[in-house]
Amino acid sequence: MLRTVAPPSPSPVPRAADPDRRRTSASVVLRSVLEHGPVARSTIARLTGLSPASVTDHCARLARLGLLREAAAPRRSGGVGRPHLPVDVDRSRLVAGVHVAVPYTTVALLDLRGRVLAERRLRHEGTEPSRVLARAADGLAALLDRVPEVRPLGVGFAAGGWVDRQAGTVVEHPLLGWREVPVRDVLGARTGLPVHVDGHARALADAERLFGRAARGSRSALHLFAGNMVDAAFATHDEVHHGPRSQAGAIAHLPLAGGTEPCACGRSGCLQAELSELTLCRRAREAGVADGTDPARVVDAAAAGHPVAVRLLLERARMTGRAVRLLTDVLNPESVVVTEIGVVHRPDCLAALRAELDEERAATVAPTSFPDSVLAVAGGSVVLDVLYRDPLSVSPELN
Numbered sequence: 081m082l083r084t085v086a087p088p089s090p091s092p093v094p095r096a097a098d099p100d101r102r103r104t105s106a107s108v109v110l111r112s113v114l115e116h117g118p119v120a121r122s123t124i125a126r127l128t129g130l131s132p133a134s135v136t137d138h139c140a141r142l143a144r145l146g147l148l149r150e151a152a153a154p155r156r157s158g159g160v161g162r163p164h165l166p167v168d169v170d171r172s173r174l175v176a177g178v179h180v181a182v183p184y185t186t187v188a189l190l191d192l193r194g195r196v197l198a199e200r201r202l203r204h205e206g207t208e209p210s211r212v213l214a215r216a217a218d219g220l221a222a223l224l225d226r227v228p229e230v231r232p233l234g235v236g237f238a239a240g241g242w243v244d245r246q247a248g249t250v251v252e253h254p255l256l257g258w259r260e261v262p263v264r265d266v267l268g269a270r271t272g273l274p275v276h277v278d279g280h281a282r283a284l285a286d287a288e289r290l291f292g293r294a295a296r297g298s299r300s301a302l303h304l305f306a307g308n309m310v311d312a313a314f315a316t317h318d319e320v321h322h323g324p325r326s327q328a329g330a331i332a333h334l335p336l337a338g339g340t341e342p343c344a345c346g347r348s349g350c351l352q353a354e355l356s357e358l359t360l361c362r363r364a365r366e367a368g369v370a371d372g373t374d375p376a377r378v379v380d381a382a383a384a385g386h387p388v389a390v391r392l393l394l395e396r397a398r399m400t401g402r403a404v405r406l407l408t409d410v411l412n413p414e415s416v417v418v419t420e421i422g423v424v425h426r427p428d429c430l431a432a433l434r435a436e437l438d439e440e441r442a443a444t445v446a447p448t449s450f451p452d453s454v455l456a457v458a459g460g461s462v463v464l465d466v467l468y469r470d471p472l473s474v475s476p477e478l479n
Contacts, residue, residue, distance in 0.1 A: 102472070103470055103472050105130055105134060105138060106141065106142065106470075106471050106472050107468060107469055107470060107471060108128050108130070109124055109128065109130070109135060109138040109139065109142065110142055110147060110148070110169075110467075110468055110471045111468055112124045112128055113148060113167055113168060113169055114169055114192075114193065114290070114468065117151075117166070117167065117168035117169060118151040118166035118167065118168040119167065119168070120166050120167075121135045121136055121139055121167065122135075124139075124167075139167050141472070142471055143167075145471065145474045146170055146173050146233070146474070146478070147169065147170055147173065147192065147467070147471055147474065148167050148168070148169060148170060149167065149168060149169075149170045149171075149172075150165040150166070150167055151165065151166040151167065151168050169191075169192040170192065171191055171192070171193075172230065173191070173192055173230070173233060174189050174190065174191060174192075174197065174227070174230050174232045174233070175189070175190050175192070175232050175233050175234055175235070175236060175460050175463045175464055175467070176188070176189055176190075176220050176223075176224075176232045176234070176235040176236070176271075176273070176459075176460070176463070177189075177190055177235070177236045177237075177238070177456055177457070177459025177460030177461070177462070178216045178220070178235060178236070178237045178238070178459045179238045179239065179280060179455040179456065179458050179459040180216070180237070180238075180239040180253075180256070181239075181240070181307065181308060181455060182256060182308040182309070182358070183203060183204060183308075183373075183374075184201050184202055184203045184204055185201070185204065185212060185215065185216050185219070186199065186200070186201050186455040186456050186459065187199070187200050187202065187216055187219035187220045187223060187459075188200070188223070188453075188456035188457075188459060188460055189220075189223050189224070189227070189232070189460075190456070190457070190460035190464070192464070192467075193291060194287060194290060194291035194457060194460065194461060194464060195291075196453040196456045196457065196460070198223045198226065199453065199456045200219050200222065200223060202215050202216065202219050207256045207257060209250075209256075209258055209261040209263075209266075210266065212256075213263065213266045213267055213270070214270065216267065217267060217270035217271050220235070220271065221271075231273075231478055232273055232478075233463070233467060233474055233478050234273055234274040234275065234276060234463040234466070234467070234474075234478075235267055235268075235271055235273050235275045235276070235463060236276050236277075236278075236283070236459050236460050236461060236462030236463035236464065236466075237263050237264070237267060237275060237277045237278075237459060237462060238277075238278055238279065238280040238283040238455075238458040238459045238461075238462050239253060239256075239263075239279065239280060240253060240255075240279065240280055240281075240305070240307065240308070240309025240310075240311050241253035241254065241255075241256075241258070241279070241309055241311075242279075242325075242326070242327060242330060243277060243278055243326060244277075244325050244326045245276075245277060245278045245279075245282075245322060245326045246325075246326065247264075247325070248262065248263060248264025248265065248275065248276075248277045249261055249263060249264070249277070250263055250277075251325065253309075254344070255308060255309060255358075263275070263277050264276070264277050273478075274463075274475070275463075276462045276463045276465075276466045277462065278326070278462045278465075279311060279313070279326065279329060280305060280307075280309075280311065280455070280458040281303050281304070281305040281311035281312055281313040281329050282303075282320045282322065282326075282328075282329060283457075283458040283459070283461045283462045283465070284303055284305065284313070284417070284419060284448065284450075284454065284457065284458050284461065285301065285303040285313040285314075285315045285320045285417070286315075286320055286461050286462075286464075286465040287449075287450065287457050287458065287461035287464075288301065288303065288417055288448075288449055289301075289318060289320075290461065290464060290465065290468060291449070291457075291461075292417075292448075292449030292450070293446075293449045294415065294417040294446040294447065294448065294449045295315075295414075295415040295417050295446075298413070298414040298415040299316065299317055299414055300314070300315065300316045300317075300411075300412075300413040300414045300415075301314070301315045301413050301414065301415045301416070301417060302314050302404075302407055302408065302411055302415075302416045302417070303315075303416075303417045303418075303419070304400070304403060304404060304407065304416070304417070304418050304419070304420070305419045305420075306355040306356075306357075306396075306400055306403070306418070306419065306420040307356075307357050307419070307420075307421075308356055308357045308358055309332070309352070309356070310331065310332055310351045310352045310355045310403075311329050311330070311331065311332070312329045312331045312407060313328070313329045314328065314329070314411055314413065331351050331403075331407070332350060332351055332352035333345050333347070333350045333351070333352060334350065334351050334403075334406060335347070335349050335350065335351075336349050336351050336354050336355075336402055336406070337349075337406070338399070338402065339351075339353070339354040339399065341353040341354045341359055351403055354399050355396065355399060355400060355403060355420075357375040357421065360375050360392060360393075360396055360421075361373060361374070361375055361378070363392055364377075364378045364381075364388075364389065364392055367388045367392065368388075369381050369386055369388050369389045369392065370389070375421050378392060378393060378421075379393065379421055379422065379425050379426070382422075382426065390428075393421075393422035393426060393429050394422070394428065394429060394432045396420070396422055396429075397420070397422050397423055397426075397428075397429035397430070397432040397433045398432050398433065398435070398436055400418065400420050400423065400433050401432065401433035401434065401435065401436025401437060402436050404416055404418065404433065404437060404441075404445060405436055405437055405441070408437075408441055413444070414444065415444050415445075415446070416441075416444050416445045416446070417445075417446055417447070417448055417449075418433065418445060418446070418447055418448070419447070419448040419454055420433075420447075423447050424447045424448060424451045424454075425451065430445075430447060433445065
C-alpha cells in the first residue's frame with residue numbers, strides 16, 4: 081500500500097544552544113532542511129544563525145550518513161560562478177515502524193518526512209510478547225522485501241500503557257497482559273537494526289511537532305489518545321515530557337465527570353473505562369449496531385445513517401471533550417490534539433467535543449494530522465524523533 085502526503089507548512093526552526101554544540105548544530109541543520117527543503121546552505125545559515133562554513137560542514141557530514149542529498153536541479157546564481165545546489169532530506173532513506181495495539185500490530189515503512197510508504201496490519205494470534213514481536217519482525221521483513229536495495233535507519237516501536245523509553249521496555253500494558261517486556265532487545269535481535277521505544281501518545285506528539293499541522297508553532301501542546309488504551313502526552317518548547325521511567329501521561333484512572341462505566345480498578349467513571357474503544361464496541365454490540373469488534377464499523381454505520389451509531393459516537397465525543405477540559409484545566413496548553421475515531425472522521429463529533437469547552441479553549445482543539453495512518457506514524461515517529469534530535473547517532477554501517 082503506497083501513498084504520499086502533502087508536506088506540512090513551515091514552522092520556526094530551533095537555533096543551536098546546547099552543551100554538545102556539534103550534535104545540536106547538526107540537529108538544527110537537519111530540522112531546517114526538513115522544514116524548508118530543498119533549501120540553499122546560505123538560507124540554512126540565515127535561518128539557524130550558524131556560520132556558512134559550519135552549515136557546509138554539517139551538510140557534508142549528514143550527506144555521508146545518508147540523511148541529506150543535493151537537489152537534482154541546481155539553482156543558478158546570475159549565470160556566474162558555481163551554481164547553488166540546494167539540499168533536501170534523502171528521499172531514498174527509510175525507517176521502520178511498529179505499533180502494537182490490542183487486536184493487531186501495525187508495521188510500516190516511512191520516509192524521512194514521516195510519510196507512510198507501506199503498511200501492513202497483523203491481527204494477533206495470541207498476545208504472548210515474544211510471539212507478537214516475532215510476527216512484527218517478520219512483517220517488517222516482508223515489507224522490506226519490496227525494496228531490497230534499501231536498509232532502514234532504525235525501527236521505532238510504540239504502544240499504549242506504560243512504556244519506558246530509556247530502558248526500551250513495555251513496563252505494563254494491562255489489556256495485553258504485558259509486564260517488563262524488553263522490546264528493544266527482542267526486536268533488535270530479530271531485525272539487526274537499532275530499535276527505539278516509546279508510548280504512542282508521546283510518539284504522536286513528536287510526530288505533530290515534526291510533520292503535522294495541528295500543533296504547528298505552539299509552545300505547548302497536549303495530545304490525547306483515546307483508542308483501546310487512553311493515554312496523553314504534553315510537550316513544551318519542542319520537548320515531550322517523559323518523567324521518571326517515562327510514566328508521564330498515565331491518565332487512565334483519572335475520574336471523568338458524568339462517567340458511570342465500571343473500571344477494572346474497582347471504581348467507576350475512569351477515563352480508560354469511559355473512553356476506551358472496547359467500551360464503544362461493547363455498547364454498539366448491545367445496541368445491535370455492529371458486531372462489537374471494530375470501532376470503524378460503528379463509524380461506517382453512522383455514515384450510513386444509523387441513528388444509534390451516531391448517538392454513540394456523539395456521546396463518546398462529548399465525554400472526550402470533558403477529558404480535554406479536565407487535562408487543560410491542569411496543563412493550560414496552547415494547542416490540543418485529539419486522536420479519537422469519531423473526532424477524526426466526523427465534523428459533528430469534533431463539534432460535540434468542542435461544545436464541552438469554553439469558546440477560547442475550543443478553538444485550540446484539532447484532530448490528529450494523520451487520520452488515515454495514525455498507528456503507522458506513531459511507530460515510525462519514535463525513531464524519526466531520535467534521528468532528528470541526534471542525527472550524528474546514525475551508524476555509518478547503515479549506509
